[in-house]
Amino acid sequence: xxxxxxxxxxxxxxxxxxxxxxxxxxxxxxxxxxxxxxxxxxxxxxxxxxxxxxxxxxxxxxxxxxxxxxxxxxxxxxxxxxxxxxxxxxxxxxxxxxxxxxxxxxxxxxxxxxxxxxxxxxxxxxxxxxxxxxxxxxxxxxxxxxxxxxxxxxxxxxxxxxxxxxxxxx
Numbered sequence: 001x002x003x004x005x006x007x008x009x010x011x012x013x014x015x016x017x018x019x020x021x022x023x024x025x026x027x028x029x030x031x032x033x034x035x036x037x038x039x040x041x042x043x044x045x046x047x048x049x050x051x052x053x054x055x056x057x058x059x060x061x062x063x064x065x066x067x068x069x070x071x072x073x074x075x076x077x078x079x080x081x082x083x084x085x086x087x088x089x090x091x092x093x094x095x096x097x098x099x100x101x102x103x104x105x106x107x108x109x110x111x112x113x114x115x116x117x118x119x120x121x122x123x124x125x126x127x128x129x130x131x132x133x134x135x136x137x138x139x140x141x142x143x144x145x146x147x148x149x150x151x152x153x154x155x156x157x158x159x160x161x162x163x164x165x166x167x168x169x170x
Contacts, residue, residue, distance in 0.1 A: 022039070022040050022041040023041075024117050024118055024119060024120070025039070025040040025041075025115055025116070025117055026038065026039055026040060026115065026116055026117075026118055026142065026149070026151060027039075027040050027043050027046075027096065027112065027114075027115055028112075028113040028114050028115070028116050028149055029096065029109040029110070029111065029112045029113055030109070030110045030111050030112075030113055031078050031079060031082070031084075031109050031110050032079060032082075032084050032087075032110065034150065035113065035147070035148075035149040035150065036078075036109075036149065036150045036151075036152055037116070037118075037142060037149045037150070037151045037152065038096065038098060038107075038151075038152050038154055039151075039154065040115060042098045042099055042100055042154040043096060043097070043098055044097040044098060044099045044104065045068075045096075045097040046094055046095070046096055046097070046112055047068070047094060047095050047097060047106075048094055048095070049089050049093055049094065049095060049108070050066045050067075050068070050075075050095065050106075051066065052064035052065065052066050052075050053065050053066070055074075060077075060080050061076055061077055061078075061080035061081040062074055062075070062076055063075045063076070063077050063080075063108065066106065068097065068106070071104065073097065073104050073105060073106050074105050074106070075095065075105070075106040075107075075108060076105055076106070076107055076108065076157075077108045078107050078108060078109055079108070079110075081137075081157075082137075087110065089108075090110075090111075092110065092111035093108065093109070093110060093111065094108075094109065094111065094112060095107065095108055095109075096109055096112070098154050098157075098158065100154045100155050100157075100158045101158075103158040105157070105158055107157070116142070116144065116149070118142040118144065118149075118151070122142055122143055122144060123140040123141065123142050123143075123151065124140060124141045124143065125140060125141075126138040126139065126140055126141055126150070127141075136156065137152050137153055137156050137157050138150050138151065138152065138153065139151050139152065139153035139156070
């Protein structure tokens with residue numbers, strides 16, 4: 001028997017299907033030689049580096065704002081956000097546009113690697129050794145074979161307003 005949905009039920013069904021399709025999928029990227037990942041459910045787009053307008057009185061890791069198809073979004077250089085040195089952008093450098101609730105932010109990373117599935121059993125709790133910027137944003141450690149991938153917590157990155165004016169740029 002085939003079920004049919006209409007109106008709001010159809011929309012809810014479609015959203016549930018999409019959410020189920022994205023479950024456990026992570027976009028893996030490289031930053032300063034380490035692999036990081038964000039949940040694919042939060043990834044809106046992957047784009048080349050765009051011109052950025054610097055905004056006064058922002059921390060160094062907020063490189064500015066850009067116009068992405070008519071929507072102004074803040075851009076964060078993840079190297080700087082993690083306290084690393086800025087690097088010269090290459091043809092592989094790109095911006096991962098992520099969204100969490102109403103926040104949309106571009107994250108400059110060194111290069112995109114792949115989309116990978118981590119089952120829940122393949123994700124361990126992050127080590128707790130201090131509260132520096134890098135470890136504060138890690139929600140888990142994905143392991144597959146001998147490698148490990150640090151899984152970023154998009155909510156923390158996008159909503160950490162305690163030391164970031166990113167919210168004010170929206």
